[in-house]
C-alpha cells in the first residue's frame with residue numbers, strides 16, 4: 001500500500017524550538033508503527049510532516065520511494081484520525097463517512113454502498129441515520145475511522161485517537177484498530193504517549209525524546225533490550241531499577257559489578273563481559289526490572305543481592321517491596337519519568353508474560369548479530385546526546401530503592417532483610433551517557 005521514509009528530518013519552529021532533530025525512520029508497507037514519547041517530544045510534528053501539514057526545515061520525506069516534500073496533503077493518499085474525531089455535527093453518520101467520497105466525486109449509489117460496507121465492518125451499520133451528538137464516544141471514534149478508511153488510503157496517520165475515551169473503551173478500541181488496519185493491510189503511523197497502547201498495538205515502536213529518536217524496534221525488543229537509559233526508564237511499570245555500579249575486570253575469569261558493598265559477577269563467557277572490559281575501574285548503570293529479581297531463602301547459592309525492606313506497597317494481586325541494597329540511585333532528572341521507589345518477582349504471574357519473553361529474547365540474541373540486524377537500519381540507530389550521568393554535582397549519594405514483586409500479602413515486614421536472586425541474563429548495562437553498552441562500540 002505505502003512505505004514511508006524520513007531522512008534526516010529536522011523541524012525548527014519560528015522562535016527556535018527544535019521539535020524534530022535529525023530523524024531517520026522507515027516504515028514498511030503494511031506496518032503498524034507507533035510513535036511513543038512524552039508530551040512535547042515532537043510526535044505530532046512528525047505526523048504532520050508526513051501528512052504535509054508541516055514542511056520540514058531540513059531533510060526528506062519519501063512516500064513509496066518518491067520525494068514528497070513539496071506535495072500538498074490532498075495528493076498524498078493519506079487519511080488522518082485525530083484525538084477530537086473532527087466529525088461534522090450537522091451531518092448524519094452515513095454522510096460523515098461518505099463525505100470524502102463525495103469530495104472525490106463518487107456517484108451517490110457507489111457512495112452509499114461503500115459507506116454501508118465500511119459501517120458494517122466497524123459495527124456501526126445500525127446508526128447511519130444518527131448525528132454525532134447521538135452517539136457514544138466509542139461510536140464516534142468508529143465513525144472517524146470509517147471516514148478515514150472509506151477512500152482506501154495508502155497510509156493512516158492517527159494522533160492519540162483514543163485519548164478522550166475512558167480506559168475500558170480504550171482497551172477495546174485499541175484491539176479493534178489494530179485488527180482493522182491489519183485486515184486492510186494499510187501502513188499506519190500511530191502517535192501516543194501511552195506505553196500500554198504502544199506495546200500492545202505496534203509492529204514496531206519508535207520512542208522519541210526532545211525531538212530525538214531514542215530507539216526503534218518491536219515491542220519485545222524495546223522493552224527487553226532498550227537502547228538507552230531513557231527508554232529503559234520510560235517503558236515498564238514499575239519502572240526498571242537503575243543502580244550505579246563500579247566495574248572491575250578479572251581477565252578470563254569474570255567482571256565484577258560492585259553495587260554498594262555487594263557484588264554481582266558476570267562470567268567471562270558471557271559475551272557482554274568483553275564489552276565491559278572497556279569500562280574497568282569506571283562507573284556504569286546496571287538496570288534490572290523487577291522480573292529479573294526473585295526472592296529466595298538466605299542461603300540459596302547463585303547471584304544474589306540482599307536488602308532491607310524500607311517500604312511495602314500492597315496492590316491486591318501483588319505486593320511491591322522497596323529494598324535498600326546499599327546502592328546509589330541514578331539521577332535521571334527527567335520530568336517525563338516519575339521517580340520511583342527502587343522491586344523481586346515471587347508470584348507466578350510475575351514470572352510469565354514479558355518476564356519469560358525477556359529471558360528468551362536475551363538468550364536468543366547472545367552474540368548480538370541477530371539483535372543488531374533487528375534493531376533497524378543504520379539510520380535508525382538510537383542516539384542519546386543530551387545525557388551524562390554520574391555528574392558529581394547531580395547526585396548526592398541518594399540511596400537506591402530496589403523494587404521487588406512479592407506474593408499478595410507476604411509474611412514479611414518492613415525492616416526485615418530480603419534476599420533476591422538476580423537473573424544475570426536480564427540485566428541491562430548503560431554507560432555514562434545513558435547508551436546501552438552492548439549496542440554501542442566504545
Ligand SMILES: Nc1ncnc2c1ncn2[C@@H]1O[C@H](COP(=O)(O)OP(=O)(O)OP(=O)(O)O)[C@@H](O)[C@H]1O
Pocket residue numbers: 013014015017018019037038039040041042043044045046193
Ligand atoms: N506551530 C508551532 N510553533 C511553535 N512551536 C511548536 C509548534 N507546534 C509544536 N511546537 C513545539 O514543538 C515541540 C513538539 O511539539 P509536538 O506537538 O510535536 O509534541 P508531541 O510529542 O506531539 O506532544 P503532545 O503529546 O503534547 O501533543 C513542543 O515543544 C511544542 O511546543
